[in-house]
Amino acid sequence: MQRKWLAIFAVLMVFALVATACSGAATPETKTEKVVETVIVTVEVPAEGGEAAPAMGGNTLQTVKDRGKLICGVNSAVPGFGFLNEDGSFSGFDVDFCKALAAAIFGDPGKVEYRPLTAKERFTALQTGEIDVLIRNTTWTLTRDTELGANFTATTFYDGQGFIVRKESGIKTLEDLNGATICVGAGTTTELNLADTFAARGIDYTPLVFETADETTGAYEEGRCDAYTTDKSGLVARRTVMANPADHVILEETISKEPLGPVVRHGDDQWYDIVQWTVFATFTAEEYGITSANVDDIKASTENPTVKKMLGLEGDMGAKLGLSNDWAYNIIKYVGNYAEIYDRNLGPDTPTYIERGLNSLYTDGGILYAPPIR
């Protein structure tokens, strides 16, 4: 009896010590106080190490380097942007930016672990440090930039919200949707735009909200809803995986601005810079005509000081970001410039073809404009 008690007592003691050490300051008002305090010292070191583990703000770059791979939050259900292929690999426009980031950090686009997330899960995953960066067709808004603890780095795709309807319904404008049921994904800006726009125009409707894109389009295809709404790029992409893509039309009207781009957590400026300049490097590479095919030639022969700086032949641009000097070279070499990324996923030869429109360089009539790398 006595011995059993002592054994239990000993186990409890150990737990108590660990617990109090973790909490840092809690000193229970008991007779054991003294003992606890002396032992704390010995446990303190591992406990401190454990506390630093959650990647809150802090040094994300170091965390990623120590881990040996980047954890990237992506979509898994939008062909052309983030899609989980049959062989288990991920592909798409957003996924390529994950690869570009990995190439910039490690010189290897394969060092990425993809975390497929629903629209609803994504900000919590980012806030808690489950992912290092969120590249999941996420719209930049003031609320998200502030209250959600997210930092939007750059816009990789300028999009806008549209509607898809069945051809046979004869719907042409939003006003035709009066009284309709509309399918929409949960936790999206789309949900809010829909409510705002329809309220402003006095159009009556019933929303039907689902967690995932598959559920939402599934219900739309079954005829549960009269229309499905999301970003136009998403509509184009989702239409390719519908049973009869030709039976559906996307309405002309665009009801919102949806700038999509990579997002990081508040509180780590260096990491923010790395993600932002990775995007800018792809813009700049397109501007100077550098592609994955000719980057080696250009590196060997170029006399252009800007290109030299970018490719790491001059200055220490990489070091300023905390990366190696060939960071941009690696991005272009392994992933390509913006045009290559775009054409690979959304170009004319793909089923998810979307005209470049606004997403052209400022020199070609678009609004992509990267600050100078110098």
Add this chain to the structure above:
Amino acid sequence: MSAHAPEQSNIPFWRDERYLNILAQILVFAIVAGILYSLWYNMNRSLEALGLPLSLKFLKITASFDIGEKLISYSREDTYLRAYLVGVLNTIQVSVLGIFFATIVGIIIGVSRLSGNWLISRLAGAYVELFRNIPLLVFLIFWYQGLFLKFPDVRDALRLGDFYFSKRGIAFPWGIPTETFQSYLYILGFGLIVAIVVGIVLHRQGVKTGRMPLIGLWSPLTWIVIGIIGWFILPQAPLTPTIPELPEKGFNIIGGRVFSPEFMALLSGLVLYTAAFIGEVVRAGIQAVSKGQTEAARALGLNGFQTLRLIVFPQALRVIVPPLTSQYLNLTKNSSLAIAIGYPDIVHVYGTIINQSGRAVEMTAIMMATYLTFSLLTSAFMNWYNKRIRLVER
């Protein structure tokens, strides 16, 4: 420290069981408090690092999203709090109806399993094995996509009288409250009080005379009569009927009340699933009543139904109620699977709110508190009921 040694004893305190007992309690408390504190501290630090200190002020902010199904008026201009309330009421609606129907189906299944009829008992057995061995989520998706979304399109809705069945749900006639509805509620409340008084008076009379009148008949009848009189006394009927109809042009059936496919799938899934468990609870309860009781009842000349109603059921109830309570709690909690089929219950609205406001910690705490309240209220009621029906030993 030695000053604390127990009085008039030579045993050192670390071997004194009285001390050790107290010490162990303090230690356990310290451990639990320590763990909780460290979690709390860690969370607060992280939230502050993100610039999101804990606060409930966001509940007053305009929600600016719409909800498809609602029992109270709600629009995008209302607050997050009201949006959440819409979700809470939707959960209550499906839970209350679910508990009601699951109990009926469950009792039928449980009694059928013990039926002397071979086919009926086997069918009931097969039902139980089938429904309780398939995950509820799978069922919900099956009901939703396999049944309710395979109904005809709304344009070709199936019509039975004033009932319409289509992919947009089941539409049926309903009443819309008019201006006098509020007064009518007062009349009903008054009627209920009168009915209870009548019941008490009759009961006293029965005790006095030794001949118990049919309280179960007279008391509700009083209420119904008062209800009917009240309906016609009022200057305007408290409810005006609304009949569903399919317009020539348009997307949906207009008028009446509509149970959406999401709601129907969730309700039927919950009812059929929980009924399988309730069936087993009922069967176990009935079998717990010793065979001698049935035999004695038969010997007294009671028929099969009378035996069940007067002898077996009252005794079985004592065994049934506690496990039945947990089935009711399960049903309420399982209703959160609504998320998979787009029914705007608590979890669904909660998800949208945390996504739009970023207040995951606060909303999760509120949601946990809500479910906890539901469960505690249900079990408080069931415990009260259990106490009432338990065997009074004299």
